[in-house]
Amino acid sequence: MVVQDFTVKTKELIDGLKSVCTSYGLGNDGNEFKIITQVFLYKFMNDKFGYDVKQIDENLKNAEKWEKAIALYSEDEYEMLLMTLNPDSAKLKRDHFLSTLFDRQNQEEFAKYFDNTLRDIAIFNNDIFSVKTGTGAKITLFDELSNYISDSSQRDAFCRAIVNQLVNFSFERIFEQKFDFFSTIFEYLIKDYNKDGGGKYAEYYTPHAVAKIMADILVDAPVKNVTCYDPSAGSGTLLMNLAHAIGEDRCTIYSQDISQKSSGMLRLNLILNNLVHSIQNIIQGNTIKEPYHKEGEKLMKFDYIVSNPPFKLDFSDYHAELDSKANHERFFAGIPNIPNKDKDKMSIYLLFIQHIMYSLTTKGRAAVVVPTGFITAQSGIERKIREKLVNNKMLRGVVSMPSNIFATTGTNVSILFLDAANTKGDIVLMDASKLGTTVKEGKNQKTLLSPEEEQKIIDTFNRHEAVEDFSVVLSYEQIAEKNYSFSAGQYFEVKIEYTDITADEFKAKMDGFKSNLSNLFADSRSLESEIQKQLEGLRFE
Structure with missing residues (x-):
């Protein structure tokens, strides 16, 4: 039941992000898939970070809001926590949290703050998450997503709308699921962006x-x-x-x-x-x-x-x-x-x-x-x-x-x-x-x-x-x-079906074939005679 519930909620999140893009003129735009997939990835990394740190610190696991509990860490304690994380896990600074973005969404130039946050996450995790080109250059995790909005006066509102879609639920209870859940979600996530x-x-x-x-x-x-x-x-x-x-x-x-x-x-x-x-x-x-x-x-x-x-x-x-x-x-x-x-x-x-x-x-x-x-x-x-x-x-x-x-x-x-x-x-x-x-x-x-x-x-x-x-x-x-x-x-073999029959059955079948042929030949002669009569009756007028 948990998996089904989260599948529905996750698909609703993806649909919500698409709706935001449509509202700001990016529906079916060439850059829409970048916004949807990168924002989804940010949400996933934020929730996965919360899940991972809770496995390390029991106080965070029992806290009503782990973000508030982790804010009380000293710089050294926080640094030690990051070092304890699995090497394959994304590492976030406290300024990177989704909760921080949500709390600051009414500040001036929020779009710039939003872009800077994602860019800093990419830089902070560049050694783990970057894709390389054939020449060795690295392609980082996130673009400056607000720049895809051509009307600069709409960028702050666009980023706020994105953040508000992300805070409705958390992935944390689903991270123990593996391939079957996430392959379904991935297919749904990219279904409109991987066509011919x-x-x-x-x-x-x-x-x-x-x-x-x-x-x-x-x-x-x-x-x-x-x-x-x-x-x-x-x-x-x-x-x-x-x-x-x-x-x-x-x-x-x-x-x-x-x-x-x-x-x-x-x-x-x-x-x-x-x-x-x-x-x-x-x-x-x-x-x-x-x-x-x-x-x-x-x-x-x-x-x-x-x-x-x-x-x-x-x-x-x-x-x-x-x-x-x-x-x-x-x-x-x-x-x-x-x-x-x-x-x-x-x-x-x-x-x-x-x-x-x-x-x-x-x-x-x-x-x-x-x-x-x-x-x-x-x-x-x-x-x-x-x-x-x-x-x-x-x-x-x-x-x-x-x-x-x-x-x-x-x-x-x-x-x-x-x-x-x-x-x-x-x-x-x-x-x-x-x-x-x-x-x-x-x-x-x-x-x-x-x-x-x-x-x-x-x-x-x-x-x-x-x-x-x-x-x-x-x-x-x-x-x-x-x-x-x-x-x-x-x-494949061509198979011929064989059926065993007695001599009497064989004679009966042959007699039946002969009788049918005789009838067909008789019909043929009758038809031939009729055709000849019809032909003789034809006259040139």
């Missing part, structure tokens, strides 16, 4: 069903102290599901994404899901052109990799840089050519697959969303990649998903599973295209999988189970014999 309207680098939100299937197939046994990587991380849905399947305290997250907006969202996702220790590994940059994560001069290898890369994208402006000797091993199958027209249709996903294969440890596993056409293409880069996956014995299987599993694209997709240690074979190919229920989402059709259907896919795959017209289990040799096709349907 982002221009060249449009961001697509990976459906929960796809993320769960990928994670639960990859992690089929307990592991610890492993590295997890997404080279096109977006807002981190795949990484969060993977970390949850492993255990947030048993893995370290690494990512790279070209989008500043997505990197900021991923940072928020990590904070909400108890993965603050990995924020330093979140990089904003171009993975294909300039992969960031390295060990010495060589690219880093990872235990688990998940990715839903962009399928088509114009990368002609750095195409020549990729076709260099330094990249020949990474892009072993080649680099897609630059077409004369429609450069936006360059198959950049083929570069991501090759990069992922190159980035796996000797026992590493990966799951990659690919267009279903990839699994059967009989020539080009697609074929070369599939041949290497089979010949190097690093294919674990493929699940072909229902159409419209992504509401934002009609492209049919499959999930490609890699396992560098799968030398014995037992590859699972699955056709799940007939599962799911089609629903309307906005202007688009979307297919939803039920929890039972999701589990059917996961269990069948992990048990290496062959199910008629659904899944097959194959060796590498069998796949090579079928021209390296990864399509389950090409391996």
Whole structure:
């Protein structure tokens, strides 16, 4: 009941913040998502700080208002309290508290005070919470949010309205909840800001069903102290599901994404899901052109990799840089050519697959969303990649998903599973295209999988189970014999039904066939005679 209540209240808070933005002319504005997500993060950090200090000091825990009790600390006592906090916790000065902002909201130039407070929090926690770019520059937690209001006379009122939304309830009683609660809240928080309207680098939100299937197939046994990587991380849905399947305290997250907006969202996702220790590994940059994560001069290898890369994208402006000797091993199958027209249709996903294969440890596993056409293409880069996956014995299987599993694209997709240690074979190919229920989402059709259907896919795959017209289990040799096709349907048996009958039953059936044929032939002759009579009766007038 507590979780349901807080889910409702949290969604009401998000809706309230959106309402404030709308009232001040920022509804559907390009900067609205920054205001909503950053203010939400400030609220979360304030309440989490209160929760954390109460675990340290019993007096604060028993106080009616912890902010008033903590105000009585001397400077040295307060400094000691901050030093006692978990290294991954946000550290706040007493001037940073939400209660302080609320008490001072009627002072002159409140918007400036509001912005300065958030900026000082960012500086105070820069080593923990900043996202790095590929060049090493740090992107801090908070912008000067009031500056998004073009009418400067409205900024104080806007910031007051924001603060008044934040004081209606506290998150403190919900911090012992983990992934399920905060993943739901995160999806609701960003649902209007992670759609396919982002221009060249449009961001697509990976459906929960796809993320769960990928994670639960990859992690089929307990592991610890492993590295997890997404080279096109977006807002981190795949990484969060993977970390949850492993255990947030048993893995370290690494990512790279070209989008500043997505990197900021991923940072928020990590904070909400108890993965603050990995924020330093979140990089904003171009993975294909300039992969960031390295060990010495060589690219880093990872235990688990998940990715839903962009399928088509114009990368002609750095195409020549990729076709260099330094990249020949990474892009072993080649680099897609630059077409004369429609450069936006360059198959950049083929570069991501090759990069992922190159980035796996000797026992590493990966799951990659690919267009279903990839699994059967009989020539080009697609074929070369599939041949290497089979010949190097690093294919674990493929699940072909229902159409419209992504509401934002009609492209049919499959999930490609890699396992560098799968030398014995037992590859699972699955056709799940007939599962799911089609629903309307906005202007688009979307297919939803039920929890039972999701589990059917996961269990069948992990048990290496062959199910008629659904899944097959194959060796590498069998796949090579079928021209390296990864399509389950090409391996399904064509079955002919046989029924045992007696000689008398056979004679009766044959007599029935003969009788029917005789009747049909008689009808045919009668019809032929009638047609001839009609033709003879025709006269030219």
